[in-house]
Amino acid sequence: MARFLVTGAAGFIGRSIVADLLRRGETVRGIDNFLTGKRENLVGLEGIEFLEGDLTDPFVCMRACAGVEIVFHEAALASVPRSVADPVGTNRNCVDVTVNLLEAAREMGVRRVVYAGSSSAYGDTPTLPKHEEMPEHPLSPYGVAKLAGEHYVRSFTRVYGLETVVLRYFNVFGPYQDPASYYSGVLAVFCRKMLAGEQPTIFGDGEQSRDFTYIDNVVHANLLAAEAPVERVSGQVMNTATGFRNTLNETFRILRELTGYRGDPAYAPARPGDIRDSQADISRAVELLGYAPVVDFREGLRRTVEWYRASGIATKNLVRSRKRVRRGASAAPALA
Ligand code: UD2
Numbered sequence: 001m002a003r004f005l006v007t008g009a010a011g012f013i014g015r016s017i018v019a020d021l022l023r024r025g026e027t028v029r030g031i032d033n034f035l036t037g038k039r040e041n042l043v044g045l046e047g048i049e050f051l052e053g054d055l056t057d058p059f060v061c062m063r064a065c066a067g068v069e070i071v072f073h074e075a076a077l078a079s080v081p082r083s084v085a086d087p088v089g090t091n092r093n094c095v096d097v098t099v100n101l102l103e104a105a106r107e108m109g110v111r112r113v114v115y116a117g118s119s120s121a122y123g124d125t126p127t128l129p130k131h132e133e134m135p136e137h138p139l140s141p142y143g144v145a146k147l148a149g150e151h152y153v154r155s156f157t158r159v160y161g162l163e164t165v166v167l168r169y170f171n172v173f174g175p176y177q178d179p180a181s182y183y184s185g186v187l188a189v190f191c192r193k194m195l196a197g198e199q200p201t202i203f204g205d206g207e208q209s210r211d212f213t214y215i216d217n218v219v220h221a222n223l224l225a226a227e228a229p230v231e232r233v234s235g236q237v238m239n240t241a242t243g244f245r246n247t248l249n250e251t252f253r254i255l256r257e258l259t260g261y262r263g264d265p266a267y268a269p270a271r272p273g274d275i276r277d278s279q280a281d282i283s284r285a286v287e288l289l290g291y292a293p294v295v296d297f298r299e300g301l302r303r304t305v306e307w308y309r310a311s312g313i314a315t316k317n318l319v320r321s322r323k324r325v326r327r328g329a330s331a332a333p334a335l336a
Pocket of ligand 1: 078079080117118119120121169170171172183184185186187189190201202203204208210248270271274275277278
């Protein structure tokens with residue numbers, strides 16, 4: 001019987017948490033419906049008990065939670081622009097799924113749920129850095145959905161006594177992040193394109209900034225959140241980030257050095273729902289979890305570029321898109 005359940009186990013963040021748990025010798029169950037998760041992300045994770053299933057089905061949630069002590073809830077339909085295009089799908093895969101999972105966790109006697117929140121909950125408030133006491137003003141349907149999930153999570157602590165921790169992730173990046181969709185995180189897209197010698201596009205003037213957080217920091221925070229004493233952390237919301245920020249223009253310049261790309265970026269109009277600046281105050285996670293970033297932005301970018309280079313993803317996509325062009329097909333809309 002598995003001690004841990006990781007939802008969204010075939011996604012970038014879920015698979016990274018699973019890998020760390022396995023390294024520690026833990027027993028792990030993973031679940032994914034492959035809506036955005038990738039089967040190839042499960043390679044190397046053969047030690048887990050894997051369920052293919054959709055958490056919009058309450059019975060699937062019950063099966064997933066059976067016998068489990070701690071849940072890391074990473075499953076979601078991420079992306080601000082995707083939520084602008086499909087708010088209903090985002091709500092279903094972020095909010096409905098979370099309520100179903102919490103209800104199953106309660107019924108099946110799960111002790112603790114660690115929830116993947118999002119910095120998008122803060123929305124476009126000018127105050128920097130963002131701290132957890134600030135009123136949230138989510139702008140995109142995605143931000144609203146992730147915040148609604150947080151409220152459900154905290155309600156299940158107050159009303160039913162389920163132990164919960166909300167970690168508000170700030171722009172996570174690193175190995176295994178899907179680089180091939182229009183909805184992919186910007187750093188994954190830029191790494192793929194720049195390694196393939198393709199021109200990346202910056203939406204807006206490039207002076208928007210993010211607290212880009214390397215995946216190892218997020219995995220570290222999750223493990224701390226699972227282990228921390230209940231009286232200290234249950235029902236709490238904590239930023240999970242580095243506490244710094246970089247503009248996209250700065251980030252492009254660092255990536256140019258790391259990838260060897262020689263061109264300039266293209267600029268296109270800003271995307272609707274986009275937030276200008278984001279930077280976390282991480283003092284609450286430091287105080288309550290003993291959290292500290294383990295890998296800084298630049299080192300994280302270096303490792304990420306090396307991973308994409310070694311994985312051959314950039315070149316594979318390049319070959320595929322060249323074949324499509326030769327066959328006369330139009331570029332697949334999934335490729336950013
Ligand atoms: C939001 C959340 C983040 C996470 C993520 C999940 C904020 C501040 N952050 O990330 O914590 O939940 O959603 O999807 O709300 N961009 C380009 N070119 C591209 C792709 C993106 O310029 O090819 C821009 C984009 O317009 C934005 C920035 O890069 O200004 C970051 O975009 P993103 O999609 O990587 O992440 P973001 O900030 O929406």
